[in-house]
Amino acid sequence: MPYQLLTTSWQRAAGAMFRKPLIDTVLAFVYPHSVPRLFHTFFCRPLRIIALSDHGEILFNQVIPPHRFVRLPATRLILETDPNRVLLPEEAQTLARSLMTQRFPSLSTGAVEAEVNLHKLLFALVADALGDIRRLKERCHLRRGGELTLEVLQTAFTPEERGQTINSAAFLLDFSDGWRLPNEAYTLARRVLSLERKTGFMAELVAASIAGSPWKAELPRICLRCQGASGRWRPVLTPPTHLPREVCWRYERPENHIYLCRKCAYKIGWMADETIRLAFARGVWGARFEALRRWHIAASWHLLPARWDKAQYPLWPAEYGGASWETGSGALSAADPRPPDGIACKAAEVARMKKCLGNPRPRRLPTTSLQEAVC
Known part of the structure; x- marks a missing residue:
């Protein structure tokens, strides 16, 4: 039986x-x-969840609808399959024997305590939605007395917020039979989903809710050239005018920004010379910027892969980056904004960036009369 092994947290x-329907996965x-x-x-489709003992005995085997909690018996091996998939006892024993005899160096511990109050968890999720x-x-x-229209949504919310609203609206409607909530909440939820579905950008907005969170106040704000703190994040790539706003949230990612003060930006010709901007981005963000730039070029010319799974790779298609965050992965695990530490950069690109930096004078506080007297 072919399977996809999940061992890391x-x-x-x-x-x-x-994910899309598992079918044979x-x-x-x-x-x-x-x-x-x-x-x-x-946020899953209907699943068949199977719990197996170490010897392959089926301890639990049920089809679970979306947006549900399910308690499983004590087990080390759990399978999620298509609802129509039937696991024979012989297959279960063979699979358990195969998995239990392997050693997984990345296997990490972790479980939810059985005493967790499901009602409190569910209530918190409903309250957030x-x-x-x-x-x-x-x-x-x-x-x-205002009317909810697509133009109002686009003006009042960022793509990341619209994606979160889509998730919350779908969640409330899934629980409409089990919770007594104001009818207006359900009406608004249906209206939001109807409007966003017509745009054709539902997958993009959900991807934005995963990978488009604000970050500019969290990353270190130090001028790359003079090490001063008075500057701002300056974008490298500019979105083409024909790209819809639901797609342009990727240009707000940290991989497309360099922190520079106004004086240094003027001296190096940041706004006037595109090659300068590219040199800085490649020298700082390396493989991650190159992956973003590949997406930028493909999106500009409408050449993005047709089978791009935005749920698993919200940033850019899998083939545009590497397998890890350092090598430019666009997967879910690399979606959180991080400082550019340990990124794979070519030596030539780093040298090019240093050449563009020149020899800036580090900023120093003005010398006071007391300092002059001491010196």
């Missing part, structure tokens, strides 16, 4: 979320210890 956390979750576990199917719908009502001035 990140792989197991993502699981089947935002079997996701295998392997854990180091046998303890009761709590799984969920939020309802808060997003309430914020939608306030920002769009719907309390004053």
Whole structure:
């Protein structure tokens, strides 16, 4: 039986979320210890979840609808498959024997305690989703008789916020039978999904909700040239005018920005010379900027891959980057904004950037009369 092995904490956390139908794919979750576990199917399609013992005995085998919690018995091996997939006892024993005899150096521990109160978890999720719908009502001035339109959504929310609103609206509608919420919340949720579905950018907006979070206040703000703190993040690539705003959120990623003060930006000719901007981006962000630039060129000429799975690779297609964050991966695990530490950069590009930097004078505080007297 072909399977996809999930051993790291990140792989197991993502699981089947935002995936296309599994069909012939079997996701295998392997854990180091046998303890009761709590799984969920939020943002998943209907799944068949199977728990196996170390010897292949089927301990749990049910089809779970989306947006549900499910308690599993003590086990080390859990499978997620298509609902129509039937696992024979012989297949279960063979699979368990194969997995239990392997050694996984990346196998990490972790489980949810069996005493976790599901009602509290679920209530918190519903409260967050309802808060997003309430914020939608306030920002769009719907309390004053305003009408919710696509233009209003585009003006009031960023793509990242629109993607989060889509997730919250879908979540509330999935639980409409089990929770007594204001009818207006359900009406707004249906209206939002209807409007966003017509744009054809649902996948883009959900990707933005994953990888488009604000970051400029979190990364170190030090001028790359003079080491001063008074500057701003300056973009390298500019989005073409014909690209829709739902796609342009990637230009706001840190891989497309360099922190420079106004004086240094003027001296190196940042705005006047594109080669300077590219040299800085390649010298700082290396493989990650090159992957972003490949996406930029393909998007500008409408040459993006037709089978791009934005749920698993929200930043850019898998073939544009490497296998890790340092080598330019656009996968879910590389979506969080980070400082440019350890990125794979070519020596020639770093040398080119240093040449563009020149020999700036480091900023120093003005000498006071007391300092002159001491010296």
